[in-house]
Amino acid sequence: DGGITQSPKYLFRKEGQNVTLSCEQNLNHDAMYWYRQDPGQGLRLIYYSQIVNDFQKGDIAEGYSVSREKKESFPLTVTSAQKNPTAFYLCASSMWSGREYNEQFFGPGTRLTVL
């Protein structure tokens, strides 16, 4: 089955530690995205990538970093510079072209708790 996987589902880290969240897709999508969701809030864009080896900052990129070495993978690192990292993180992907390129498909999410 085609889809997006995120691991782990739950992640606990101590304050001051960097942590990397995994996102893999087998939909053959070119574009991938990372969002942050806080309780009662919509989704806020952290980073996105339209092609391999290229990515752009979203609205709340400070304290985060990404890489896009493979089409299928778009890991997100939450660094110690992120002041309030506890949140639900969602990865998504979409096609490169055609009118459906705005249709983003989401993974199951990773809930990060910083102690």
Add this chain to the structure above:
Amino acid sequence: GQQLNQSPQSMFIQEGEDVSMNCTSSSIFNTWLWYKQDPGEGPVLLIALYKAGELTSNGRLTAQFGITRKDSFLNISASIPSDVGIYFCAGPTGGYSGAGSYQLTFGKGTKLSVIP
């Protein structure tokens, strides 16, 4: 910045009732998307709209692309307990001028609770 306003923010309904919710923007859109998020899960795309006035159904769900291009509506008929969740609308960041934008702007959601 660009905002999508969803209403109502939350609603409690009896099983079997019909549900209506909407999303408005100050910008004109060429695409409207509706997602549903179950607790602790990622959003799932329900319906995509691409043309002003378009009416699209997906089972008991029907969504419409407003004629003004600044709003969209989602209706659920004969609600059942599994309809519980948060419904988000989304559109390309920058509205119509954002054609070619790969970013989406999301509303804050309508939380639906169904009373059996």
